Structures are given as structure tokens and as C-alpha cells.
Amino acid sequence: MRKLENIVLSCFFVLLFxxxxxxxxxxxxxxxxxNNVVSSxxxxxxxxxxxxxxxxxxxxxxxxxNKNAEQNVCEGSDHSEALDVDTIGDNIPDSVTxxxxxxVMTGIIQVESKGNPKAVSGLSVGxxxxxxxxxxxxxxxxxxxxxxxxxxxxxxWSVARSKEMFLIFQSFYNPLNDIERAIRSWNGGSxxxxxxxxxxxxxxxxxxxxx
Numbered sequence: 001m002r003k004l005e006n007i008v009l010s011c012f013f014v015l016l017f018x019x020x021x022x023x024x025x026x027x028x029x030x031x032x033x034x035n036n037v038v039s040s041x042x043x044x045x046x047x048x049x050x051x052x053x054x055x056x057x058x059x060x061x062x063x064x065x066n067k068n069a070e071q072n073v074c075e076g077s078d079h080s081e082a083l084d085v086d087t088i089g090d091n092i093p094d095s096v097t098x099x100x101x102x103x104v105m106t107g108i109i110q111v112e113s114k115g116n117p118k119a120v121s122g123l124s125v126g127x128x129x130x131x132x133x134x135x136x137x138x139x140x141x142x143x144x145x146x147x148x149x150x151x152x153x154x155x156x157w158s159v160a161r162s163k164e165m166f167l168i169f170q171s172f173y174n175p176l177n178d179i180e181r182a183i184r185s186w187n188g189g190s191x192x193x194x195x196x197x198x199x200x201x202x203x204x205x206x207x208x209x210x211x
Contacts, residue, residue, distance in 0.1 A: 107204040
């Protein structure tokens, strides 16, 4: 009987010891987990703080880039408009009036009609041999400039009106007052050919040199 009691007590103490060890291990595991969770949380907070610190810089950079892009777009839209051949003369209608075209017009008149205001060659008439197409083009330019002035076909016989149409034509198609372009375009139109207008250009240039 005594031996049985000793065996039961021994088993009880063994079970109690095991239970205490298991409890200790559990507490250690809990502490370990708590420490890891806290450490991880702190690291995340630090990382988040760094990200927040970087974010405004990134945003600022994007804003700067967007502003530059808008500026480039605006500059790209203004530059494109300035090169529009169809409207380039509208903004400077008086530019040629401040340029001395007298020698150029004298040379053209001598080559075109030898100074005869009654000269006729097909549809071209007057000292500068102006065609109906050119009269219509000058009137189109005047309309674009919101001018009430218009030319008629009879104005081709007038020396003064012929010179005025020459100036309007140059102010639109030759705003930089290029003398060679002025001579060639009067002979071959705004889209003249260098080869086809070469002889005409040389003749006008020779007369201008002799003046």
C-alpha cells in the first residue's frame, strides 16, 4: 500500500514539473512574439516616415515637370503658329512700306513692259503686267486684314495702283523683304521655281545694277 502511494506521488510530481516547464516555454514564446511584433511595428513606422518624407519631393518634381511640359507645349503651339505660311503676312502689313523698293520695281517694270502702262500680254496688263489672279489674291489679303480697300481689274492700268498691289503681295509672301524672292515670286508666283525664274531674275538684276 505504501509503495502504491509513493508511485502515485511520483507521477503527480512528474506531471506537475512538466506542466510548469510547458508554461514557462509558452510565456517565453509569448514574449518573443510580443518583442517581434513591437520591433516590426517600429520598423514599419520608420519606413513609413521615410516614405512620407520622400513623397513630397517626388510630387514636387512631378509638378515642375508638368509645368515645364505645359510651357513647352505652349512654346511648341506659339512656334508652330509663327511658321504658318498662310498667315505670316497678316501681322506685318506695313513692313514693306518702310523698305525702299524703288529700284526693284523699276527693274521689274522695264523687264515686264519697258515702262508702257498700256502694255498687254494675254491676261497680263499694265506696266507690271498684273493678272486677274493677282488682283484677286491682293483682295483676299486685304479681307484677311479686315481692310475695306479693294482693287478692280481696271487698277492694273494704273502705275500707282500696280505698285501698291506689288507692295501688298510682298508684305504677305515676302515679309522679310528679300529682294531675290521679290523678283522671282513676281515672275513665278509665291511657289516659284528657281530654274524657271533664273533668266527673269538676271534681267531684272542687270537693270537694277545699271540704275
